Amino acid sequence: MKDAAETMKILSAYDLTKSLRGAAELAGCSHHTVARLVRARDAGQTPGSGASRPKVTDVWLPKIEEWVEASTGRIRADVVHAKLTAMGYTGSERSTRRAVAEVKAAWRAGKRRVHRPWITEPGAWLQYDFGDGPAIDGAKTVLFVAWLAWSRYRIVIALRDRTAPSVFAALDRCFRLIGGAPTYVLTDNEKTVTVSHVAGVPVRNQATVAFARHYGVEVLTCQPADPAAKGGVENAVKLAKADLVPKDTNLRDQYASFAELEAACAGFMAMVNSREHRVTRRRPDHMLAEETSALHRIPATAHTVAYGVGRKVPENTPMVSFENAQYSVPAHLLGAEVFVRHHGTGPDSMVVIMHAGAQGPVEVARHRVARPGSPAIDDAHFPGHETDKVPGDYTPVPRSAAEAEFL
Known part of the structure; x- marks a missing residue:
C-alpha cells in the first residue's frame, strides 16, 4: 500500500500525462497501481485506502x-x-x-449516559457519604462527608462506626455546623436508611423516618449502583481520603489518637471551605453565609431516641451504671445526662456512651463490656488520679518545722 506522499505523486503524474503507463514511468510504479488510485479518486473514495476484506468473525x-x-x-x-x-x-x-x-x-x-448540569437552589440539598478512615490503635475509623449542593460547603466528621446512632449524631452535628437543616438529604441505600425495595420503591428504616421527622427534612436515596446521582459528595470523599488518610502520596503520619484525627478533619474543613471553588469561583464559606438564610431551624434538643438509654452522671464521680455494670465518662460531664448503648456482638461487643451538648451529640466514651463489680475505667476520665490509691499508703505531710526537719 502506498503512503500519502506516494499517492499524491502518482496522481499528479497522471494528471500531467493523462496516461497510465506514462504516470507509472514518472512515479516508478506499476501502471496497475496508477489505475487503481485513479479509479478510487473518480469514485469519490479516498485514494490509497485499503479495501475492506471479509472477516472470519x-x-x-x-x-x-x-x-x-x-x-x-x-x-x-x-x-x-x-x-x-x-x-x-x-x-x-x-x-x-x-x-x-x-x-x-x-x-x-x-x-452512553448524557449528564445534564444540575441547577441547585440555596437550602435545598445536602448529600452525605462515607469513606474508609485511618486505623487508630488497630481499630478502623469512618469518615462521614457531607456536601451542600449550592454553596459546595464540605463537612468531614470522624466516626468510629457506621451504625444508625453514629450517623444520626453526625447529621445533627452537621446541621448545627451549617446553621440549619436543608429540605432534602440524599444518600446511598444503606440499611440505616433503606431496609428493602418493593417494585423498585425503597422502604425506609423507621429509625431514619423518626429522625427525619424530628428535624423536618426528607431523606432520599439514589438508585442502586448509581453513584453519579450524588457525584458532588463522591468527589468530596475522594478529596478527604486523599488528604486525611496517611499514604505515601501525602506523607501524613499515623494518628496517635481519635482526637488527633478529629483535629485533622477540622483543619481540612477550614482549608477546603476557605479557598475558591473551581466551579463557582467563590469561597464555600462565603456562599454558606448566604445559604444559611434558606435553611430551616432545627430543634434545640437532639434526636436522642437511637442513642441508647439515658443516664445521669453523679455530681461526685464520673461513673454511670448500665446493665448492672459501671462505666467511666469524662469528668467534665459531672451532673450531665448521657446515653449508653451496646455496639456489636460477641467478644468484640462494646458499650458506647454519647452526650448531646450545644454542638450536637458526640461520642464521649467507649468501653469493653464490663462485669458487675468490675467497673470499666479510663484513667483519662479522672484528672489528678493517674495512679490507683492504695489503702494504708499515705504521703507524709509535715505540720510543723520540727516534723519537716524530721522528714
Whole structure:
C-alpha cells in the first residue's frame, strides 16, 4: 500500500500525462497501481485506502452482539471465544477480541449516559457519604462527608462506626455546623436508611423516618449502583481520603489518637471551605453565609431516641451504671445526662456512651463490656488520679518545722 506522499505523486503524474503507463514511468510504479488510485479518486473514495476484506468473525457478529446486549457490555472476550469455539468457530482468539471490542464500543455509544448540569437552589440539598478512615490503635475509623449542593460547603466528621446512632449524631452535628437543616438529604441505600425495595420503591428504616421527622427534612436515596446521582459528595470523599488518610502520596503520619484525627478533619474543613471553588469561583464559606438564610431551624434538643438509654452522671464521680455494670465518662460531664448503648456482638461487643451538648451529640466514651463489680475505667476520665490509691499508703505531710526537719 502506498503512503500519502506516494499517492499524491502518482496522481499528479497522471494528471500531467493523462496516461497510465506514462504516470507509472514518472512515479516508478506499476501502471496497475496508477489505475487503481485513479479509479478510487473518480469514485469519490479516498485514494490509497485499503479495501475492506471479509472477516472470519463477520458471520458470528449477531451472536456476539446478542451476548454483549444481554450482559450489558460486561462479558469478557475470552468467554465469548470459548462460547463461539463450542459452536464451531475456527478463528483465533485475537480476532475474537477485536470483534468483541468493536461491538462493545458500538454498544456503549448507543447506551452512553448524557449528564445534564444540575441547577441547585440555596437550602435545598445536602448529600452525605462515607469513606474508609485511618486505623487508630488497630481499630478502623469512618469518615462521614457531607456536601451542600449550592454553596459546595464540605463537612468531614470522624466516626468510629457506621451504625444508625453514629450517623444520626453526625447529621445533627452537621446541621448545627451549617446553621440549619436543608429540605432534602440524599444518600446511598444503606440499611440505616433503606431496609428493602418493593417494585423498585425503597422502604425506609423507621429509625431514619423518626429522625427525619424530628428535624423536618426528607431523606432520599439514589438508585442502586448509581453513584453519579450524588457525584458532588463522591468527589468530596475522594478529596478527604486523599488528604486525611496517611499514604505515601501525602506523607501524613499515623494518628496517635481519635482526637488527633478529629483535629485533622477540622483543619481540612477550614482549608477546603476557605479557598475558591473551581466551579463557582467563590469561597464555600462565603456562599454558606448566604445559604444559611434558606435553611430551616432545627430543634434545640437532639434526636436522642437511637442513642441508647439515658443516664445521669453523679455530681461526685464520673461513673454511670448500665446493665448492672459501671462505666467511666469524662469528668467534665459531672451532673450531665448521657446515653449508653451496646455496639456489636460477641467478644468484640462494646458499650458506647454519647452526650448531646450545644454542638450536637458526640461520642464521649467507649468501653469493653464490663462485669458487675468490675467497673470499666479510663484513667483519662479522672484528672489528678493517674495512679490507683492504695489503702494504708499515705504521703507524709509535715505540720510543723520540727516534723519537716524530721522528714
